[in-house]
Amino acid sequence: xxxxxxxxxxLSIQEGENLTVYCNSSSVFSSLxxxxxxxxxxxxxxxxxxxxxxxxKLKRLTFQFGDARKDSSLHIxxxxxxxxxxxxxxxxxxxxxxxVFGPGTRLSVLP
Amino acid sequence: xxxxTQTPRHLVMGMTNxxxxxxxxxxxxxxxxxxxxxxxxxLELMFVYNFKEQTENNSVPSRFSPECPNSSHLxxxxxxxxxxDSALYLCASSQGMxxxxxYFGPGTRLTVT
Numbered sequence: 001x002x003x004x005x006x007x008x009x010x011l012s013i014q015e016g017e018n019l020t021v022y023c024n025s026s027s028v029f030s031s032l033x034x035x036x037x038x039x040x041x042x043x044x045x046x047x048x049x050x051x052x053x054x055x056x057k058l059k060r061l062t063f064q065f066g067d068a069r070k071d072s073s074l075h076i077x078x079x080x081x082x083x084x085x086x087x088x089x090x091x092x093x094x095x096x097x098x099x100v101f102g103p104g105t106r107l108s109v110l111p
Numbered sequence: 112x113x114x115x116t117q118t119p120r121h122l123v124m125g126m127t128n129x130x131x132x133x134x135x136x137x138x139x140x141x142x143x144x145x146x147x148x149x150x151x152x153x154l155e156l157m158f159v160y161n162f163k164e165q166t167e168n169n170s171v172p173s174r175f176s177p178e179c180p181n182s183s184h185l186x187x188x189x190x191x192x193x194x195x196d197s198a199l200y201l202c203a204s205s206q207g208m209x210x211x212x213x214y215f216g217p218g219t220r221l222t223v224t
Contacts, residue, residue: 004153033212042113042201042215043154088154099213101154 003027004091004102012108016078021105023089024071030092032072033099034063037086046074079109114138115216117202123222124192132187132219134202142205143185144213145177149198160185161208192223 005024013019023032031050035043047056049065049072056063060083062075076083086106090099115136124130136143145157159167160179174196176188185202199218205211 035215041217042115042203043213044113044215045212048212090154099156101156103153 004089004100006087006089006102006105008105009103010106010108012110013079015080015109015111018075018077019079019107020073020075021087021107022071022073023091023102025091026070027091027093028069030069032065032069032092033090034072034074035088035090037088037104038084043086043088079107081109081111083107084109113214113216115202115204115214117200117216117219119219120217121220121222123224124189125224126192126194128192129188129190131189132200132202132221134185134187134216136183136185136202136204136214136216138204138206138214140204140206140214141182142208142211143179143182144203144205145185145187146201146203146215147198148201148218154201158187159208166208189221192221194223197221197223 007022031048033048034046036046037043047063049063052067052069054065060077064073086104088104089102118133142161144159147155147157156169157171158177163179174191178186199220201218202216203213205213
């Protein structure tokens with residue numbers, strides 16, 4: 001069974017600060033996705049990373065896929081209250097298995 | 112709006128009740144999913160349908176019964192649930208199966224009393 005771990009579990013920061021959250025596994029994934037879930041809503045896809053070492057930027061968000069395709073990070077620059085939410089990573093197994101979700105990092109950005 | 116709707120948004124039911132959750136996607140996708148999200152566990156995949164055919168059942172108890180009459184609609188029939196089944200039930204759809212972006216509905220918050 002492929003498992004994903006995310007850290008930290010909870011993070012509370014002030015507006016304007018930078019932060020990084022992590023997604024780790026002992027398994028190799030063919031691709032990995034990051035979702036953000038706001039209270040009362042379902043998760044919304046932010047990015048998909050496919051190639052080991054890949055870096056993708058989405059405005060103030062930078063996503064990196066580890067060289068070995070076992071881990072990923074999400075870095076947010078100058079966090080804003082609108083970034084508040086549950087950040088989930090989800091991996092697709094190397095043999096085409098369906099998504100495995102991590103437990104999430106709950107981020108709170110205070111004004 | 113993600114193009115995936117779920118009804119009802121909130122449901123309270125007793126352990127002897129029978130109820131159904133409904134999901135509809137307006138995206139022309141071929142695959143649909145049911146997930147369970149509870150406070151103490153990661154998002155758990157329950158069922159997968161591809162072109163109306165069930166392709167995955169992740170050891171879900173028989174008190175949960177899915178139904179997919181067509182590629183746009185998905186139901187989850189509930190009967191004799193337990194309090195530990197209280198959770199947010201999320202429906203999702205995707206164009207294809209492996210690795211495609213999943214579009215989630217807002218979920219149904221279920222409380223079993």
